[in-house]
Amino acid sequence: MKKTNNRLARLETDIKKILAEVVTYSIKDPRISTFVAITRVELTRDFSYATVYISSPQSENKEQREREEQELLEGLESAKGFLRKQLAEELTIHRTPELIFKYDTTAEYLRHIDDLLQQVSKKGVNTHTIEQLAGILQSDSYQTIAIFPHIFADGDAVGSAVAMYHALRELGKKEVDIVMTEPVAGNLTFLTESIPLSSDLEKSYDLVISVDTSSMDQFRDRMAVFENAGATMSIDHHKTNAGFADFVYVDPTAAAAGEILYYLLLAMGATISKEVAEALYAAISTDTGSFRHPNATARTFFVVSKLMETDFDFHKVSTALYKNVPFSKMKFLQLALEHLEVVDDELSMSHIIDVCAENSSDYEGITDYLLSFEGIEVAAFCRRLDEQRIKFSLRSKNDVDVSKIASEFGGGGHMRASGFVTEEPFEEVKEKIVAMYRKAADE
Numbered sequence: 001m002k003k004t005n006n007r008l009a010r011l012e013t014d015i016k017k018i019l020a021e022v023v024t025y026s027i028k029d030p031r032i033s034t035f036v037a038i039t040r041v042e043l044t045r046d047f048s049y050a051t052v053y054i055s056s057p058q059s060e061n062k063e064q065r066e067r068e069e070q071e072l073l074e075g076l077e078s079a080k081g082f083l084r085k086q087l088a089e090e091l092t093i094h095r096t097p098e099l100i101f102k103y104d105t106t107a108e109y110l111r112h113i114d115d116l117l118q119q120v121s122k123k124g125v126n127t128h129t130i131e132q133l134a135g136i137l138q139s140d141s142y143q144t145i146a147i148f149p150h151i152f153a154d155g156d157a158v159g160s161a162v163a164m165y166h167a168l169r170e171l172g173k174k175e176v177d178i179v180m181t182e183p184v185a186g187n188l189t190f191l192t193e194s195i196p197l198s199s200d201l202e203k204s205y206d207l208v209i210s211v212d213t214s215s216m217d218q219f220r221d222r223m224a225v226f227e228n229a230g231a232t233m234s235i236d237h238h239k240t241n242a243g244f245a246d247f248v249y250v251d252p253t254a255a256a257a258g259e260i261l262y263y264l265l266l267a268m269g270a271t272i273s274k275e276v277a278e279a280l281y282a283a284i285s286t287d288t289g290s291f292r293h294p295n296a297t298a299r300t301f302f303v304v305s306k307l308m309e310t311d312f313d314f315h316k317v318s319t320a321l322y323k324n325v326p327f328s329k330m331k332f333l334q335l336a337l338e339h340l341e342v343v344d345d346e347l348s349m350s351h352i353i354d355v356c357a358e359n360s361s362d363y364e365g366i367t368d369y370l371l372s373f374e375g376i377e378v379a380a381f382c383r384r385l386d387e388q389r390i391k392f393s394l395r396s397k398n399d400v401d402v403s404k405i406a407s408e409f410g411g412g413g414h415m416r417a418s419g420f421v422t423e424e425p426f427e428e429v430k431e432k433i434v435a436m437y438r439k440a441a442d443e
């Protein structure tokens, strides 16, 4: 039902505002948390009933969540009289509407809650909110802008940079460059075909925006451009981001920088065109491993559903992203499979140490592939780096902490993904890994 009645809409907005204030500041009932958000209000046409939709941070546990929701609704129910009195004082209608409280479960409001939590309890490294960043970008202060994806730019880095490029162009900025000094990965070139990429490291900019980049180490040869900029901005989702720019927005609950960019673009008033949707879809799809990694949330799918509404060429994008693997990788995958060994039905190992790929991306994905089989808990893949050194990549499916194994060899990483470089003979290292795996699996 589309509302055309201005008075109705205005009253709904007023009721929402008044209730939000009263609920946050004037009610001391412990059942009503200060994190409650009034997400929207729907008035009947005769103004006699107002349905008030509410939302609050949700516990992971289903029973606990239901109990909290129940308590909140009861708390609001018992505060009804007080709330109506407040409304009566501030509204200019002769009969205050009856209030009906309902839980708002639509995905759109999950973001609102994240924002609330972010602002109140874990502001983290953020210097500004999304809305403030949008305001900065909309202002006339910054006319020449460079966008930095990180080095070895992946789908999220390129997709986010491209989406930002389109939005800034739409705002009428004088000059916008995506600054990269390496070629775009083959499966992402469809995103940058119509965009001039700059590798000019002499140019200076009013503003440099880094996307999907957790540390300045990932700028490499572009460091001076960043340092010489009039101002700097970092938009990211890595929780290790320590906030290295003048304007920082990091949301570690976002599955991809592209997910943040969607909301930032909305706040900037930018059009979510088909081109933008393609770029953001590429960002989110690749960073979630095609929506298989646990970083994908309800909000992630909500954003993607909004992107799908633009009706971009989904088949073209999926094919470009995932059915476009460089042919040279087939050869290295074949070699890896020839050397495949499985220990105790749980540890899969392979190596390519007699030849060395020209392009290290030819090894990409092999370790994950080795881990993808039934019953396999840990995968270890070894490749030659040069005459002296070999490099092991380790992956764990569940509870085995492979960073411990890597650190025995002076390497590091995460519990489920780690690696190390060594000059020790391959066979010896392999035996040690098997022994360490067996010990870890027993623990």
Ligand SMILES: [Mn+2]
Residues within 6 Å of the ligand: 156, 157, 212, 237, 255, 256, 257, 287
């Ligand atoms: Mn990312």
